Amino acid sequence: LTEFELIKRYFHFANPQKEEVALGIGDDCALLQLPLDEQLAISTDSLVSGVHFPEDAPPFLLGQRALAVATSDLAAMGARPIAFTLALTLPQADENWLREFSRGLKQMAEYCGLALIGGDTCRGALHLCLTVLGSTPKGKALKRSGAQVGDLLCVGGSLGDAGGGLALLPKAPSPPAPLPQAGEGLGERATASDYLRERYWSPMPQLVLGQWLLGKATAAIDISDGLLADCTHLAEASGVCAQMDTSLLPLSDALVDHFGDETALNYALSAGDDYRLLFTLPPEHLAGLQQAFPQAAMIGHIQEGSGVVLLDKHGEPRQAPHSGWQHFQ
Amino acid sequence: LTEFELIKRYFHFANPQKEEVALGIGDDCALLQLPLDEQLAISTDSLVSGVHFPEDAPPFLLGQRALAVATSDLAAMGARPIAFTLALTLPQADENWLREFSRGLKQMAEYCGLALIGGDTCRGALHLCLTVLGSTPKGKALKRSGAQVGDLLCVGGSLGDAGGGLALLPKAPSPPAPLPQAGEGLGERATASDYLRERYWSPMPQLVLGQWLLGKATAAIDISDGLLADCTHLAEASGVCAQMDTSLLPLSDALVDHFGDETALNYALSAGDDYRLLFTLPPEHLAGLQQAFPQAAMIGHIQEGSGVVLLDKHGEPRQAPHSGWQHFQ
Numbered sequence: 001l002t003e004f005e006l007i008k009r010y011f012h013f014a015n016p017q018k019e020e021v022a023l024g025i026g027d028d029c030a031l032l033q034l035p036l037d038e039q040l041a042i043s044t045d046s047l048v049s050g051v052h053f054p055e056d057a058p059p060f061l062l063g064q065r066a067l068a069v070a071t072s073d074l075a076a077m078g079a080r081p082i083a084f085t086l087a088l089t090l091p092q093a094d095e096n097w098l099r100e101f102s103r104g105l106k107q108m109a110e111y112c113g114l115a116l117i118g119g120d121t122c123r124g125a126l127h128l129c130l131t132v133l134g135s136t137p138k139g140k141a142l143k144r145s146g147a148q149v150g151d152l153l154c155v156g157g158s159l160g161d162a163g164g165g166l167a168l169l170p171k172a173p174s175p176p177a178p179l180p181q182a183g184e185g186l187g188e189r190a191t192a193s194d195y196l197r198e199r200y201w202s203p204m205p206q207l208v209l210g211q212w213l214l215g216k217a218t219a220a221i222d223i224s225d226g227l228l229a230d231c232t233h234l235a236e237a238s239g240v241c242a243q244m245d246t247s248l249l250p251l252s253d254a255l256v257d258h259f260g261d262e263t264a265l266n267y268a269l270s271a272g273d274d275y276r277l278l279f280t281l282p283p284e285h286l287a288g289l290q291q292a293f294p295q296a297a298m299i300g301h302i303q304e305g306s307g308v309v310l311l312d313k314h315g316e317p318r319q320a321p322h323s324g325w326q327h328f329q
Numbered sequence: 330l331t332e333f334e335l336i337k338r339y340f341h342f343a344n345p346q347k348e349e350v351a352l353g354i355g356d357d358c359a360l361l362q363l364p365l366d367e368q369l370a371i372s373t374d375s376l377v378s379g380v381h382f383p384e385d386a387p388p389f390l391l392g393q394r395a396l397a398v399a400t401s402d403l404a405a406m407g408a409r410p411i412a413f414t415l416a417l418t419l420p421q422a423d424e425n426w427l428r429e430f431s432r433g434l435k436q437m438a439e440y441c442g443l444a445l446i447g448g449d450t451c452r453g454a455l456h457l458c459l460t461v462l463g464s465t466p467k468g469k470a471l472k473r474s475g476a477q478v479g480d481l482l483c484v485g486g487s488l489g490d491a492g493g494g495l496a497l498l499p500k501a502p503s504p505p506a507p508l509p510q511a512g513e514g515l516g517e518r519a520t521a522s523d524y525l526r527e528r529y530w531s532p533m534p535q536l537v538l539g540q541w542l543l544g545k546a547t548a549a550i551d552i553s554d555g556l557l558a559d560c561t562h563l564a565e566a567s568g569v570c571a572q573m574d575t576s577l578l579p580l581s582d583a584l585v586d587h588f589g590d591e592t593a594l595n596y597a598l599s600a601g602d603d604y605r606l607l608f609t610l611p612p613e614h615l616a617g618l619q620q621a622f623p624q625a626a627m628i629g630h631i632q633e634g635s636g637v638v639l640l641d642k643h644g645e646p647r648q649a650p651h652s653g654w655q656h657f658q
Binding site: 050117119122127 | 372
């Protein structure tokens with residue numbers, strides 16, 4: 001199996017077709033044609049075996065999770081997904097592994113509406129690098145830096161589930177469950193531990209929510225490193241203080257049932273991998289948010305100052321558990 | 330040194346400033362604003378330690394070479410460089426290594442006119458993934474697929490030097506030589522072996538040539554896997570036969586002096602890493618090419634058929650040496 005055969009066999013997806021793709025996979029570069037008055041949004045993510053996922057990760061789940069994780073950055077800008085590139089480094093060209101990996105990748109590409117337009121394959125320790133491309137109306141993208149005093153602090157859905165699921169690995173769902181449709185919950189058709197593992201393996205980038213927030217939210221970020229760590233990034237970029245009421249954090253029944261209240265709350269505050277959107281919203285948009293996205297929740301307020309302040313249900317300050325993931329500490 | 334400190338210290342380049350960059354490094358995505366009537370050209374390359382470069386590669390040379398290699402794909406489309414992302418996986422955050430690597434990267438970024446707009450850093454075996462972004466006038470990009478019967482087959486400069494240089498590693502140039510200006514040769518100020526090693530470590534993406542070829546060349550590719558392998562790709566994509574006269578291949582004095590005629594020719598045909606452009610040109614543009622780019626050379630003709638045919642100086646067919654690099658054979 002040569003590199004060219006490998007790419008042709010596993011990475012020439014016919015779908016989704018995107019009118020913005022003027023030239024797809026197979027030349028020195030791909031070419032995109034953006035609509036008038038739109039800006040290109042671009043983000044690159046690496047996923048390293050043994051760091052970002054277990055070394056024996058099931059390839060189907062890995063393929064769909066890798067693309068979901070990368071695409072979450074487009075959701076956080078309110079961008080409409082267009083295309084992605086994949087640089088895949090593999091110890092060997094195992095055709096069973098490639099078939100399952102590309103099936104997972106393709107499924108998430110179709111779910112997100114992303115065409116695979118290029119990349120690279122080579123031999124080495126398992127390593128994925130994905131670059132995702134989308135577009136936003138000119139000047140309208142959701143940045144981290146726009147939060148205003150008086151805004152509400154909100155999240156797109158339950159927190160901590162992926163952290164709980166990671167703690168419950170290595171048992172992977174078998175056979176892989178089908179992906180939900182946009183907005184569909186998972187909890188009603190699985191045991192608590194299956195649900196949590198699935199939230200780790202199959203985070204759904206909140207693309208619809210991100211685009212709904214355009215022109216409404218003042219700032220947004222996706223929660224990859226953990227709520228506290230990513231909220232700190234947003235507060236620093238905006239020059240404000242985020243006051244968070246820990247009793248308002250949305251916790252799934254599955255997480256609380258399996259781990260108890262205190263551990264569930266710690267996962268919600270500190271575990272990464274949820275890929276929910278965290279955003280700041282002027283109060284007049286709260287009713288619209290709750291109607292359109294019932295799983296979203298208001299969890300605090302933006303005020304003057306800096307950093308993140310945690311309050312308990314009595315409005316008393318509380319200590320934060322350890323903060324988010326750091327690669328080089 | 331946290332991930333955030335690392336990025337801030339080593340990867341916040343002030344230059345080059347590009348007016349297309351609406352939002353640079355530090356948010357969930359970067360944002361680009363393309364000029365009207367231009368298409369975005371995008372390419373992703375991985376460089377893996379022990380595969381694409383020696384494990385003890387000097388970090389300055391590695392930084393500038395990695396970006397040069399990636400940017401060569403923009404040159405091959407005739408694209409104007411805009412920006413790039415870097416996903417950097419490192420065994421540890423060694424500040425000396427990072428300082429030298431980022432200095433090399435920055436030097437090549439300035440040479441090419443590429444702003445660093447995003448990326449990712451994490452811990453693992455040394456691995457680089459670069460995504461480069463440029464633009465071309467709508468519908469004008471140089472593809473591999475446009476070669477026509479009657480076109481001349483041309484290359485942008487001497488071939489085989491990087492292959493000779495690779496054979497002469499591991500001695501790295503010390504201290505690193507300054508990069509040449511566009512179009513400047515290297516041979517006159519170094520020994521043959523220094524020159525060849527430098528051609529391996531510091532290939533210059535032929536950006537000026539690529540943009541000159543817009544509207545003139547019918548097809549183009551950059552030579553990364555070796556002349557024969559990449560010429561085969563071009564011939565296949567265009568549905569033509571490339572007839573190549575091996576006596577016309579431009580060989581540097583340094584390569585011939587050091588390795589002799591036969592080995593020099595084999596490097597020119599089969600070694601990768603030169604990153605010269607290979608392109609097909611209607612005959613009426615040859616005089617203009619030779620005037621603007623004296624180092625470029627006509628090396629054959631496009632005719633009906635398929636594949637690549639090699640002729641010797643008497644016009645007799647000759648055997649090809651083994652073909653280009655394959656990762657998975």
